[in-house]
Amino acid sequence: TIKLGVGQVIQGWDLAVATMKRGELSRFTCAPEYAYGEKGAPPKIPGGATLIFEIELVSWRSDNDLFGDGGVIRTKLEEGAGYQEPEEGAEVLCSFRASDADGRLLDDRPKLEYALGSGALGMLSRAVDRALGDMKKGGSVSLRCSQEYAYGEDARAPVTVELRLLELLETEDVSPNKDKTLVKRRLTEGD
Structure with a gap:
């Protein structure tokens, strides 16, 4: 599970996955500027590497779909x-x-x-x-x-x-047992 647009994955993935539909399988070629740049991710990915990914979008949920069911x-x-x-x-x-x-x-x-x-x-x-x-x-x-x-x-x-x-x-439970039997709501700030 990844969250797009928050820097959780390389920029190429953010851009690539956003173009996909549920169930789609695609191959993406990412130039270094959309992957790990000139620094790379040593020791496995050298600087300046072009990367190839196969990505399958199994499912997705929009943050704006509050319950994930379109309701x-x-x-x-x-x-x-x-x-x-x-x-x-x-x-x-x-x-x-x-x-x-x-x-x-x-x-x-x-x-x-x-x-x-x-x-x-x-x-x-x-x-x-x-x-x-x-x-x-x-x-x-x-x-x-x-x-x-x-x-x-x-x-x-x-x-x-x-x-x-x-x-x-602003409310506060001021009951002795903290069971919300006495709740204070501040209406104005005092001295």
């Missing part, structure tokens, strides 16, 4: 800022808008307080949880959801969800 396809609209991403149980403030294939508005909540893993959005919760888990504050995405991840047969699929992460709400 939820994400389009990133805005990246967001910072480093913090919400985890399971995190509380967030987000904007949420869902419409069906005909463009009919199904739900519109400009300031939704939502806890990841709560199931509060019904069938859409799995898709929203997965998308929010990869987002940073200020980030926005569009999700194209099949019936299995949306409103079932109640809406004309696919359902499009527009989601923007406005805030990560």
Whole structure:
């Protein structure tokens, strides 16, 4: 298993595999500038070597296919800022808008307080949880959801969800047994 475009493999592989289809077997000839360059990878690959690879693409999964089954396809609209991403149980403030294939508005909540893993959005919760888990504050995405991840047969699929992460709400379990029977959410910063 390799991840393309992150420097995990030589540049020739990144470029070559991106041109392939599932089940395809191809031979690639990589000039040194797309392989290991003039330095090589001693002791097995000398500097300046042209390499020949046979690659079979057995399967692939797009990072934008959130469940690997084509049921939820994400389009990133805005990246967001910072480093913090919400985890399971995190509380967030987000904007949420869902419409069906005909463009009919199904739900519109400009300031939704939502806890990841709560199931509060019904069938859409799995898709929203997965998308929010990869987002940073200020980030926005569009999700194209099949019936299995949306409103079932109640809406004309696919359902499009527009989601923007406005805030990560700071919560802390302050119960003596850490069993979430007393949870603090900071509303404003004190002195």
